[in-house]
Amino acid sequence: MAASASSTMLLSSKSSRASLSWKNQLASTSAFRVSGVTLPRRSLRQCPRFIIFSMDAKPTVLVAEKLGEAGLKLLKEFANVDCSYNLSPEELCTKISLCDALVVRSGTKVTREIFESSGGRLKVVGRAGVGIDNVDLAAATEHGCLVVNAPTANTVAAAEHGIALLTAMARNVAQADASVKAGKWLRNKYVGVSLVGKTLAVMGFGKVGSEVARRAKGLGMHVIAHDPYAPADRARAIGVQLVSFDEALASADFISLHMPLTPATKQILNDETFAKMKKGVRIVNVARGGVIDEEALVRALDAGIVAQAALDVFTVEPPPKDSKLIQHENVTATPHLGASTTEAQEGVAIEVAEAVVGALKGELSATAVNAPMVPAEVLLELKPFVVLAEKLGRLAVQLVAGGSGVKSVKVTYGSARAPDDLDTRLLRAMITKGMIEPISSVFINLVNADFTAKQRGLQISEERLLLDGSPESPVEFIQVQIANVESKFASAISDSGEIRVEGKVKDGVPHLTKVGSFEVDVSLEGSIILCSQVDQPGMIGKVGSVLGEENVNVSFMSVGRVAPRKQAVMAIGVDEQPSKESLKRIGEIPAIQEFVYLGL
Ligand SMILES: NC(=O)C1=CN([C@@H]2O[C@H](COP(=O)(O)OP(=O)(O)OC[C@H]3O[C@@H](n4cnc5c(N)ncnc54)[C@H](O)[C@@H]3O)[C@@H](O)[C@H]2O)C=CC1
Numbered sequence: 052m053a054a055s056a057s058s059t060m061l062l063s064s065k066s067s068r069a070s071l072s073w074k075n076q077l078a079s080t081s082a083f084r085v086s087g088v089t090l091p092r093r094s095l096r097q098c099p100r101f102i103i104f105s106m107d108a109k110p111t112v113l114v115a116e117k118l119g120e121a122g123l124k125l126l127k128e129f130a131n132v133d134c135s136y137n138l139s140p141e142e143l144c145t146k147i148s149l150c151d152a153l154v155v156r157s158g159t160k161v162t163r164e165i166f167e168s169s170g171g172r173l174k175v176v177g178r179a180g181v182g183i184d185n186v187d188l189a190a191a192t193e194h195g196c197l198v199v200n201a202p203t204a205n206t207v208a209a210a211e212h213g214i215a216l217l218t219a220m221a222r223n224v225a226q227a228d229a230s231v232k233a234g235k236w237l238r239n240k241y242v243g244v245s246l247v248g249k250t251l252a253v254m255g256f257g258k259v260g261s262e263v264a265r266r267a268k269g270l271g272m273h274v275i276a277h278d279p280y281a282p283a284d285r286a287r288a289i290g291v292q293l294v295s296f297d298e299a300l301a302s303a304d305f306i307s308l309h310m311p312l313t314p315a316t317k318q319i320l321n322d323e324t325f326a327k328m329k330k331g332v333r334i335v336n337v338a339r340g341g342v343i344d345e346e347a348l349v350r351a352l353d354a355g356i357v358a359q360a361a362l363d364v365f366t367v368e369p370p371p372k373d374s375k376l377i378q379h380e381n382v383t384a385t386p387h388l389g390a391s392t393t394e395a396q397e398g399v400a401i402e403v404a405e406a407v408v409g410a411l412k413g414e415l416s417a418t419a420v421n422a423p424m425v426p427a428e429v430l431l432e433l434k435p436f437v438v439l440a441e442k443l444g445r446l447a448v449q450l451v452a453g454g455s456g457v458k459s460v461k462v463t464y465g466s467a468r469a470p471d472d473l474d475t476r477l478l479r480a481m482i483t484k485g486m487i488e489p490i491s492s493v494f495i496n497l498v499n500a501d502f503t504a505k506q507r508g509l510q511i512s513e514e515r516l517l518l519d520g521s522p523e524s525p526v527e528f529i530q531v532q533i534a535n536v537e538s539k540f541a542s543a544i545s546d547s548g549e550i551r552v553e554g555k556v557k558d559g560v561p562h563l564t565k566v567g568s569f570e571v572d573v574s575l576e577g578s579i580i581l582c583s584q585v586d587q588p589g590m591i592g593k594v595g596s597v598l599g600e601e602n603v604n605v606s607f608m609s610v611g612r613v614a615p616r617k618q619a620v621m622a623i624g625v626d627e628q629p630s631k632e633s634l635k636r637i638g639e640i641p642a643i644q645e646f647v648y649l650g651l
């Protein structure tokens with residue numbers, strides 16, 4: 052059952068234990084779900100499952116920071132859940148090798164060491180919130196670990212906290228409160244500034260930024276925004292003008308930061324940019340501490356360029372007690388509370404738990420951070436081609452003669468679909484998987500396919516061949532060519548000098564339809580023997596009887612030839628692997644010039 056095992060285990064562990072476990076789990080159900088779509092059970096054999104791993108027992112999820120009850124409940128329905136808070140980095144590294152998934156908030160640094168310590172077991176990191184700057188995404192990707200987050204459930208909470216800080220800062224609420232509690236009554240000292248009519252620059256017009264903008268307009272502020280990637284019509288729809296970075300700095304009375312921390316946004320507010328601001332500007336930060344050069348902010352506060360700052364986030368959290376910034380009398384600080392409402396925490400817990408469980412079940416996640424999101428409809432449509440792609444990759448690489456390093460692979464998709472109507476990332480990942488897994492110990496999945504190919508110096512170029520006809524089927528054929536290598540089966544070399552295999556999906560089943568320049572037609576359900584000979588009667592019978600004597604079942608046979616009685620390639624599909632002796636006997640049939648056995 053090699054074919055069914057490999058097709059259920061697409062992009063997954065190579066362990067046969069794992070595939071059996073999946074089959075056992077699914078055997079009792081009449082339908083199963085892929086990315087929210089229920090498929091009939093017979094689709095199982097060719098259904099791509101993406102992040103599957105050894106599931107002989109329940110998976111283990113380590114929850115390393117406090118998570119809402121509803122999320123924990125969801126996780127517990129599916130997995131063993133270990134809630135261990137406040138682990139040291141060393142403790143986390145020790146525990147992680149026993150965990151299939153890890154759930155964190157912003158307080159845990161998910162470093163390269165953690166992925167390395169997991170020994171390949173950690174397959175999902177769930178971030179119960181938005182910002183993933185505490186997760187080493189490159190390391191996650193390299194280790195084939197999917198990172199999912201909870202991007203929507205805390206948006207309103209963060210926006211509300213931004214507005215709370217804005218208004219509290221403008222009216223000195225925190226400072227006045229502390230002074231009243233200290234027994235003082237300083238009505239003149241805490242005279243504030245009004246918001247109405249003032250210009251607020253929202254930096255980062257994403258989910259939180261646009262909710263802040265909407266609310267600030269309700270307070271009578273004039274709102275502008277800077278975001279190089281935000282669509283102008285979305286801003287226009289809520290009456291916000293998108294402006295350049297410098298224009299935002301120059302015209303704002305208040306600046307509210309809502310961009311992610313990336314190399315491009317790191318310390319985007321610094322001495323140079325503070326100098327471009329209106330004197331007396333007020334700054335709110337509920338995004339990430341690292342977007343501000345905190346020492347430069349202290350200088351700007353001291354110089355009166357920045358009149359006040361209200362900060363929920365810091366470069367180092369918690370910040371040192373003696374931090375000049377925190378102690379500054381014109382700074383209002385909260386301990387990263389943006390997402391901390393009861394409602395938001397329940398929301399993110401559910402959002403992340405669903406994503407983690409989905410990923411553990413092998414579904415593609417809608418909130419994947421380091422893998423392409425393939426919509427369910429696309430996935431359904433592509434599933435037989437996904438199987439074809441992996442098998443073509445496997446065949447192609449097995450045709451390469453030992454010692455020829457594979458460097459350059461060209462994939463051609465023949466399709467009647469418009470060029471922008473075919474998402475080939477999944478197919479490319481499967482070809483990569485098919486090519487790399489048989490010759491290495493690396494497990495390839497949708498997360499690490501491109502990375503692994505690049506790391507191994509494998510260049511995969513893709514080409515679309517626009518065909519006439521109905522675009523009903525996403526792909527008519529897939530062709531895989533490997534350039535600049537020798538083949539152990541010379542007939543697999545095409546007229547243009549590359550190893551070439553081509554396949555189609557027929558009635559939902561992948562078929563090999565071309566080897567080199569020879570047309571063949573053999574179903575890719577078992578394994579394949581390719582023989583080359585001069586076309587003549589009786590060849591099928593001769594090979595068939597060698598296999599029959601050993602009780603190897605032949606599922607398909609097909610002969611491709613340039614012309615009658617000229618050079619031909621015979622493709623034979625077999626259900627069982629023939630013994631070495633049988634293969635030797637096939638090679639000894641006088642008319643057979645060369646042959647190769649290709650496991651799928
Ligand atoms: N303090 C807290 O507890 C919370 C903090 N956050 C943080 O708020 C920030 C925004 O979150 P969301 O709105 O959910 O994310 P989002 O992804 O919806 O929005 C971020 C926006 O920033 C924009 N952006 C990227 N680079 C930029 C640049 N160089 N200049 C200006 N804009 C840029 C993006 O185009 C995007 O529109 C993130 O840093 C997130 O981690 C979010 C929730 C709670």
Ligand SMILES: O=C(O)C(=O)COP(=O)(O)O
Nearest residue numbers: 156157158180181182390
């Ligand atoms: O979602 C975010 O980006 C946040 O900053 C919230 O962080 P938290 O989950 O409260 O540690």
